[in-house]
């Protein structure tokens with residue numbers, strides 16, 4: 001394609017995107033397809049000869065779009081928002097057009113420098129302490145854009161691990177690093193995102209998963225007690241991942257309590273994962289939710305969730321950039337340049353070497369909306385969530401299951417989990433709305449998130465009316481089914497009684513030997529097959545299978561060890577994913 005054709009097709013593509021956005025509400029929010037649908041529509045081999053642009057675009061509409069879940073659809077209330085402002089799309093397009101790979105300052109100075117500046121802008125707007133800002137006089141910290149919150153948590157954990165190992169090696173110079181590594185233990189709440197567990201698996205460290213309070217918030221005391229207990233067993237607490245705005249119910253760990261409690265642990269690194277909620281702290285009235293941030297070593301939020309910026313744009317700030325980079329630095333000659341010591345090289349701040357010019361889109365968004373425009377957008381979503389909450393509260397058949405502080409409402413029909421599962425699956429199957437479930441306080445709940453960029457009151461009212469319609473139908477059916485079940489059970493009971501009396505007369509020893517009833521149930525032995533710390537009679541650490549305590553340890557690679565899949569090629573019991 002030459003620039004003349006690019007101009008033509010580029011204009012057409014912008015037109016296609018505009019039309020897509022403007023007519024989005026006429027499409028089904030979720031696709032009605034089955035796994036493998038696309039294999040039947042697209043050839044199994046790439047074309048040998050070039051194809052016409054028009055034919056490719058036709059296939060987009062005919063084959064790709066039917067399998068797309070429309071995250072920008074006004075009926076999409078699942079997960080969290082996926083930023084997609086036009087300003088961001090254009091910024092990304094420019095980054096793609098420039099096509100530089102900014103792994104070092106020299107590889108593209110503007111790519112590196114804009115990232116540093118924009119991260120300082122956003123960090124200030126959020127209200128992060130000065131030590132997180134790269135360009136603040138005397139600061140040792142700074143910000144970086146990563147691909148995802150998962151990566152932010154992983155690199156923070158890797159930095160914490162390196163810091164802890166360095167300290168331990170200084171204390172025990174004759175020890176093997178691997179011996180010290182197996183002593184490290186990280187912590188998070190049961191409500192933390194699963195990426196913390198994944199980071200621990202990759203980092204090859206133990207992770208203790210703690211029970212939060214009734215508001216799904218991890219409390220300082222619970223954490224400190226677990227850390228003390230582990231220290232007594234010879235383990236070394238080195239990393240705590242807290243969450244501000246959990247994925248399940250947008251709950252907030254008690255950062256201030258945690259920060260104070262962990263001061264006495266010398267090796268600890270405190271991370272704050274605020275993937276969704278962190279963006280909202282640009283509003284002055286929401287800054288109290290950030291209380292305790294002064295204790296943190298690192299903080300991440302995803303502008304690609306709730307700040308109108310396209311994926312990927314996960315922003316991570318660290319208190320001490322040397323502690324981060326010293327865990328990740330590798331320095332081959334071909335990547336060196338003459339400003340190595342004077343400039344930031346972001347290749348040392350993360351896992352990949354190559355990096356896109358991602359700060360451009362965030363810069364476009366911040367400048368086009370201004371902080372005030374972004375505050376209005378956040379406040380609007382919160383207002384809409386509160387409106388939805390009011391609808392739920394007015395209907396006594398439903399209950400609210402979280403403290404609605406931001407744009408997420410967790411609710412359920414009063415009744416059992418099955419009923420709520422049924423309600424959600426029928427709504428989702430209808431294609432009229434899309435929501436996802438979560439488990440809060442061990443209950444199945446339905447998450448309703450204000451997602452669409454320009455969501456309106458009408459969208460919220462429509463969603464609620466749709467939910468009520470499905471609930472009415474379901475409850476009516478349940479009542480009818482319950483009645484028929486009672487009648488059927490009565491019939492069966494009478495029949496069974498007649499039958500069982502006859503069978504018991506000939507086969508049940510309890511009928512003629514009352515001593516059998518007194519013997520009770522035989523003792524069930526506790527099968528602790530996983531490695532334990534402490535003596536084997538009183539194991540203090542168990543795998544997630546354990547049910548007799550409210551904490552779990554996720555062992556590095558426990559997943560592999562526990563699977564039945566031996567190397568001999570036994571059939572995997574893990575589903576395709």
Ligand code: PLP
Pocket residue numbers: 080147148149150151193195243245246247273274275276302314
């Ligand atoms: N942390 C929290 C609190 C989240 O809500 C999510 C995703 O929703 C993640 C981490 C993972 O985000 P990512 O997909 O950017 O890795």
